[in-house]
Amino acid sequence: MSREKGWKEIAPAGVCPKSSVGFMTGDWKTYMPVRDLEKCTLCLTCVMLCPDGAIRWRPELGKIEIDNEFCKGCGICANECPTKAIKMTLEQE
Amino acid sequence: MTKNQVNQHMMALNGDEAIAYAAKQSDVDVVAAYPITPQTIIVEKFSEYVANGEVQTEFICTESEHSAMAACIAASATGARTFTASASAGLALMHEMLFVCSGCRTPVVMAVANRALSAPLNIHGDQSDSMAQRDSGWIQIYVENSQEAYDSILQAFRIAEDTGVLLPIMVGLDGFTLSHSLENVKTLDDEVVKEFVKVRQLPEVLTHEGKMAPFRLDPANPMTMGPVAFPNYYFEFKRQQDEAMHNALDLIQKINDEYSKLTGRSYGNGLIERYQLDDAEVAVVCVGSTSGTLKTIVDELRHEGHKVGLLRLRTFRPLPVEALRSALENVKAIAVMDKSMSFGGNGGAVYHEVRHALYDAKSHPQVINYIYGLGGRDHSPHELRRIYEDLLRLLKTGTVEKHLNYLGLRE
Amino acid sequence: MTSTNQEWKFTTKDIAEKPDLFLSGHRACAGCGPASVLRLIMKATRGPTIVTEATGCMEVVSSIYPYTSWALPWLHTAFETAAANASGIEAALKVMRKKGKVKDEHVDVIALAGDGGTYDIGLQALSGAVERGHDFLFVLYDNEGYMNTGIQRSGGTPKGAATTTTPAGTVIPGKLEAKKPITEIMMAHEMPYVATASAYYWRDLLTKVRKGLEAEGPAFLHVFAPCPRGWRTDPAKTMEYAKLAVESCVFPVWEAVNGKRQLSVPSKLIALAPKKKKTVGEYLKGQGRYRHLFTPQNQKLLDEMQRTTDERWEQLLKKCEPV
Numbered sequence: 047m048s049r050e051k052g053w054k055e056i057a058p059a060g061v062c063p064k065s066s067v068g069f070m071t072g073d074w075k076t077y078m079p080v081r082d083l084e085k086c087t088l089c090l091t092c093v094m095l096c097p098d099g100a101i102r103w104r105p106e107l108g109k110i111e112i113d114n115e116f117c118k119g120c121g122i123c124a125n126e127c128p129t130k131a132i133k134m135t136l137e138q139e
Numbered sequence: 140m141t142k143n144q145v146n147q148h149m150m151a152l153n154g155d156e157a158i159a160y161a162a163k164q165s166d167v168d169v170v171a172a173y174p175i176t177p178q179t180i181i182v183e184k185f186s187e188y189v190a191n192g193e194v195q196t197e198f199i200c201t202e203s204e205h206s207a208m209a210a211c212i213a214a215s216a217t218g219a220r221t222f223t224a225s226a227s228a229g230l231a232l233m234h235e236m237l238f239v240c241s242g243c244r245t246p247v248v249m250a251v252a253n254r255a256l257s258a259p260l261n262i263h264g265d266q267s268d269s270m271a272q273r274d275s276g277w278i279q280i281y282v283e284n285s286q287e288a289y290d291s292i293l294q295a296f297r298i299a300e301d302t303g304v305l306l307p308i309m310v311g312l313d314g315f316t317l318s319h320s321l322e323n324v325k326t327l328d329d330e331v332v333k334e335f336v337k338v339r340q341l342p343e344v345l346t347h348e349g350k351m352a353p354f355r356l357d358p359a360n361p362m363t364m365g366p367v368a369f370p371n372y373y374f375e376f377k378r379q380q381d382e383a384m385h386n387a388l389d390l391i392q393k394i395n396d397e398y399s400k401l402t403g404r405s406y407g408n409g410l411i412e413r414y415q416l417d418d419a420e421v422a423v424v425c426v427g428s429t430s431g432t433l434k435t436i437v438d439e440l441r442h443e444g445h446k447v448g449l450l451r452l453r454t455f456r457p458l459p460v461e462a463l464r465s466a467l468e469n470v471k472a473i474a475v476m477d478k479s480m481s482f483g484g485n486g487g488a489v490y491h492e493v494r495h496a497l498y499d500a501k502s503h504p505q506v507i508n509y510i511y512g513l514g515g516r517d518h519s520p521h522e523l524r525r526i527y528e529d530l531l532r533l534l535k536t537g538t539v540e541k542h543l544n545y546l547g548l549r550e
Numbered sequence: 551m552t553s554t555n556q557e558w559k560f561t562t563k564d565i566a567e568k569p570d571l572f573l574s575g576h577r578a579c580a581g582c583g584p585a586s587v588l589r590l591i592m593k594a595t596r597g598p599t600i601v602t603e604a605t606g607c608m609e610v611v612s613s614i615y616p617y618t619s620w621a622l623p624w625l626h627t628a629f630e631t632a633a634a635n636a637s638g639i640e641a642a643l644k645v646m647r648k649k650g651k652v653k654d655e656h657v658d659v660i661a662l663a664g665d666g667g668t669y670d671i672g673l674q675a676l677s678g679a680v681e682r683g684h685d686f687l688f689v690l691y692d693n694e695g696y697m698n699t700g701i702q703r704s705g706g707t708p709k710g711a712a713t714t715t716t717p718a719g720t721v722i723p724g725k726l727e728a729k730k731p732i733t734e735i736m737m738a739h740e741m742p743y744v745a746t747a748s749a750y751y752w753r754d755l756l757t758k759v760r761k762g763l764e765a766e767g768p769a770f771l772h773v774f775a776p777c778p779r780g781w782r783t784d785p786a787k788t789m790e791y792a793k794l795a796v797e798s799c800v801f802p803v804w805e806a807v808n809g810k811r812q813l814s815v816p817s818k819l820i821a822l823a824p825k826k827k828k829t830v831g832e833y834l835k836g837q838g839r840y841r842h843l844f845t846p847q848n849q850k851l852l853d854e855m856q857r858t859t860d861e862r863w864e865q866l867l868k869k870c871e872p873v
Contacts, residue, residue: 050371051375052373052375053375053376053378053382053745054377055372055377056372056375056376056616056703057344057345057354058241058244058305058342058344058354058364058383059243059244059245059344059354059364059365059376060243060363060364060366060372060376060615060661061344061345061346061354061363062241062346062347062362062363062364062366062613062615062616062617062618063345063346063616064347064398064575064616064617064618065346065348065573065575065617065618065784066574066576066612066617066618066619067573067574067575068575068577068617069575069577069617070845071574071576071577074580075580078769088563089562089565090566093566093569093591094476094565094566094752095750095789096586096589096750097431097578097580097581097583097585097589097788098574098576098578098585098588098589099570099573099574099589100313100574102566103563103566103567104652105563105566105567106672106708116555116575117573118579118580118581119580120580120581120582120583120778120785120787120788121581121784121786122586122785122786122788122789124786125786125787125789125790126355126789128792134786164699167645168642168645168649168651169638169641169642169645171637171641193643195648196648197641197642197644197645199637199638199641200682201634201637201678201681202674202675202677202678202681203674203678205631205634205675206630206631206632206633206634206637206675206678207634208636208639208675209627209628209630209631209635209638209675210634210637210638211638211644212627212635213602213625213627213631213634213635213637213639214637214639214641215638215642216625216638216639217600217638217639217642217643217644217646218644218646218651218652219641219645221638221642235628236627236628236631239627239628243627254662257712257807269575301864308770346616347618356600356623356624356639357623357624357652357726358598358599358600358622358654358657358718359619360623361597361620361622361623361624362623363613363618363620364624364625364626365613365622365625365626365627366613366614366615366618366626367610367613367614369614369615372615372616386640412837444824471711507647
């Protein structure tokens with residue numbers, strides 16, 4: 047973790063120097079989404095509704111990917127999946 | 140007029156009109172304002188300029204002063220040169236946003252037609268409105284006459300927008316006394332003003348994209364302004380603001396010099412104006428238009444053989460501690476005038492700060508306070524002369540009769 | 551004037567492939583309705599855009615120095631000022647563009663605010679900005695309370711809801727006052743575009759954001775965005791409640807272009823097939839903030855809520871173009 051900067055080093059008016067993609071919220075979760083690829087129809091509802099953008103459509107791979115570094119384990123994706131292809135499972139250490 | 144000074148035009152303008160005219164000439168991009176006596180002439184005059192196509196300015200008639208300041212901050216954050224004006228209750232309503240403005244480092248220029256605060260309601264001139272904002276992080280300059288109001292608005296854009304300062308600035312003029320009184324004001328040509336105020340420059344800051352970009356809201360260079368700063372960072376941002384104030388001390392003097400070479404008009408060193416202080420034994424410290432009357436009284440008393448002087452404090456924020464101390468430390472008795480009250484504060488704001496400036500002086504001048512002119516109460520030269528008479532008596536006896544005096548109060 | 555002949559067509563994949571402008575790593579609660587809404591709104595931007603936001607949940611979670619979740623220019627000043635800021639930005643861009651001080655291109659200005667910044671402390675600035683006709687889109691993300699400061703009541707909190715300043719006590723059963731009809735207030739301003747949307751119906755939401763941006767002049771979008779923390783609901787069910795609110799007609803979705811109102815598809819379906827309309831009870835059940843209503847002594851409150859919901863629904867149908 048980098049040292050916090052002094053008043054001479056930071057931009058005025060609080061212009062933020064870092065994007066929040068550097069702040070991993072993934073460790074918040076207790077449950078994590080697990081996808082059943084057989085049931086998934088790639089409707090992308092989960093991708094649309096995720097509050098954190100932690101479930102993504104990767105067009106170059108033709109796949110949906112879950113980013114566990116940001117997923118907070120809310121379960122919206124599992125709840126809204128029309129084919130119940132996502133299950134919230136207890137995260138194992 | 141020396142050969143480098145420019146051609147000037149004599150115009151009959153009151154303080155408000157002079158300010159509107161200065162803003163007109165300064166190529167202001169956005170004005171967001173709400174009318175309040177005695178500033179109304181500024182917004183009305185400016186509206187005329189807009190309606191007649193004499194300025195290229197977006198004039199937002201906001202629905203309150205709070206929104207006016209918010210719109211000014213946002214416009215300035217977008218890179219626009221921004222101007223507004225207010226007074227009294229309007230300035231008070233903006234209070235929250237004044238801190239936001241200085242914290243966001245948006246160099247808004249504001250004219251304040253100094254007026255008393257309610258309650259009771261009073262529309263007349265005193266300085267309680269802007270004195271109450273002395274902690275807001277705004278540079279504060281107080282003018283003596285309409286000429287200085289015109290000159291100071293032009294200087295204000297240069298001071299505020301300087302990348303080493305980047306702080307908003309308020310120019311105070313006494314309500315009605317200056318705002319509404321017609322004066323001969325020498326104005327500059329449009330081209331001369333354009334060259335003096337220049338175009339707004341933006342510093343470069345590091346954004347979250349990892350690159351340096353001009354400090355403004357620009358889709359080509361996204362940046363986040365006005366974030367949440369937790370206890371681990373807030374302090375550092377405030378320190379930056381104080382440093383900017385410190386930089387302003389030098390800059391104000393520099394701009395005063397530059398302007399003086401251009402027009403022949405200088406206001407002391409820009410921070411303080413010393414009038415017959417060199418060998419003065421007693422002196423009065425004053426902010427604003429009453430200084431003009433006091434100068435006449437000083438002349439009168441000097442003629443009678445008394446060694447008296449006046450210090451007009453022009454820049455109140457940043458407080459020119461060094462300049463105050465060196466100007467006053469050899470004066471033996473000083474009366475500080477306050478056109479505002481700090482209830483329960485055992486004296487007014489200017490009094491406190493002058494005493495503070497003198498605390499470490501080699502000598503120990505006696506400093507007393509005169510609260511005057513509240514709610515637009517007028518004082519005759521006769522009444523004001525009594526201050527000097529009190530001081531001369533104090534000089535003789537060496538004992539202070541009363542530290543806190545209320546000039547002309549009916550007991 | 552909104553151009554209806556050039557409607558924005560998009561596929562799910564189009565949207566999914568668009569990079570997020572509201573970035574991951576923000577500190578919103580798990581299951582946050584407003585966060586999902588904001589992410590979607592940013593997907594509907596059409597070009598250069600500047601966002602200004604009022605103090606509130608979404609502002610705080612996305613801008614904790616030194617991190618920012620905003621991949622576009624973003625300004626926050628205070629609680630009341632989203633619309634006032636938008637006015638200043640819009641005016642500055644207008645004049646600077648004329649003077650050649652900025653690129654000669656249209657920039658969309660979006661003002662975002664929650665309950666507080668819209669219904670209550672922000673109402674003055676919003677009304678003023680709309681009256682002045684600034685070209686901007688104001689989005690209200692409505693989670694029916696001042697959530698960021700700890701779930702206090704707002705003008706947008708519905709009747710009967712328990713909040714920390716209107717707790718369900720032994721004498722008073724939650725908030726006694728009805729939800730302020732904010733969209734009716736905005737309709738009364740006779741503005742180019744007013745619409746309501748719900749977090750669940752993301753397609754409808756995206757279309758409306760785009761329409762609001764395209765409108766020439768002020769546009770207002772009221773988005774229903776459940777808060778699992780404040781409503782005491784299961785975070786996984788956030789979107790379910792956003793759907794139930796529409797299906798029970800507690801929060802119908804519609805849009806008004808230059809004052810002409812029409813129901814949007816999700817509510818139109820209910821109007822066409824009234825049997826599909828869910829009861830208010832189905833919507834309220836499971837929300838901790840309404841738990842106290844499901845007791846015998848408060849049954850009449852529940853009945854009243856059903857009655858008023860039905861009445862309002864009928865009134866809305868009269869105001870909309872026939873389905």
